[in-house]
Amino acid sequence: MSEWFQPSDHRILVVDDDPNIVDLIRLYLENKGYRVVCAYSGTDGLARLEQGDVHLIILDILMPDMDGWTLCQRVREQGDIPILMVTAKGEGSDKLKGFGLGADDYLVKPFDPNELVARATSLLRRTYHARIDVPPKTELRFGRLRIDTAGHTVTADGRPVDLTAREYQLLRIFVQNPNRILSRQQLLDLVWGIDYMGEDRVVDVFVKRVRQKLGPGDEDWAIVTVRGLGYKFETKG
Template sequence: MKKILIIEDDLSIAELERDYLEIAGFSVDIALDGRRGLESIKKNDFQLILLDLMLPEINGLDLCAQIRRIKDIPILMVTAKNDDLDKVKAFGLGADDYIVKPFSPRELVARVQAHITRYERWNQKNEPDDMIQIRELSIQRASRKVYIGDKEVFLTVREFDLLVFLAIHPNIVFSKEDLFERIWGLDAMGDTATVTVHVKKIREKVESDPAHPQFIETVWGAGYRFRG
């Protein structure tokens, strides 16, 4: 049974989310503040985290950043704040989705199922030699590791997925809408601005000069292209 952690300081909301997720066949734990949530993540194996933005002890954005240092699993932000800047910050710190309260519990369950399915699909074991090598950039798909020369760089789930997709389709221009649909698979449930944020983060990690990228190029007015 797949296990989910809800980090939410409003117990009534957390229990509602838990009830719907348990009906859908998930095992669910609840943490009522950021610190207890982080402790639970360190001690348990979860397949997905539902993370409130406004939390006591450790706020949602700070907690998202800390989780990303230790876990490579989907993180769905659940919050009453519908500000674009908060969304950009959340995606930049490694969140995979952003759900605004009030929301439909059925939609929440659908998003959870979609993210777990997509994550598992990308994590299916490949052949041992399934590696992409472009100049000094090495991508090991089976182990989901990325190297620049001999130095390993650490990417979030979606950063890795986006980099791999572009790398296996070199010299092809993809619009932000195309990339969002192909990588997130939730074209009706999100914002293509997250693609821009993720490309920026990838460049910061793999490019020697992010302002003049050698791997992921911006094609103005069209989208992005990976230089093969």
């Protein structure tokens, strides 16, 4: 692990109504040097989150007072803290729902605690320690779409577009590779990192979210689905 990444610099919130699962996760995370705070319900988790100083949330879905879906949505309304869902609900539709609500990764119970620690570490490194080179050109223009790569701001038709960190990174990869087909695997490697171990369909969910926030493309640009191959940021010039 690189010297610039120190587990002790990160505080992880574990939210699950099963004390045995919470204790297991806490034990493995603390053994790696992470600081851990525990919550046993969605309401308790939200209260602890509002106290601040949380860098990652490990979240169960099936909880009695506030389920993981609701808590995930509430977290996303407040910010971009990475979320790793750990749940017995392993159906594809459940995973897509989780990604659609803003989860960053998904692990199905029963799980290997060492894999959970590896995924948590991967999320933290990608979110807080990614070293992204800023291109010399700080403003990219495609008709009415503007991307300021220095300020990480986006406007469409003159209105600011509120993108999460990962949505912005996905758009940045697209606009820096105009008219080039990018496969799901390439996008996973470039945006989520080569150590990402989750579902590749998360790319489809995030592309859909970026399209919805940007609005429909125009004669100058469009995010195009290339069936069987991936996606392409199509533009003139």
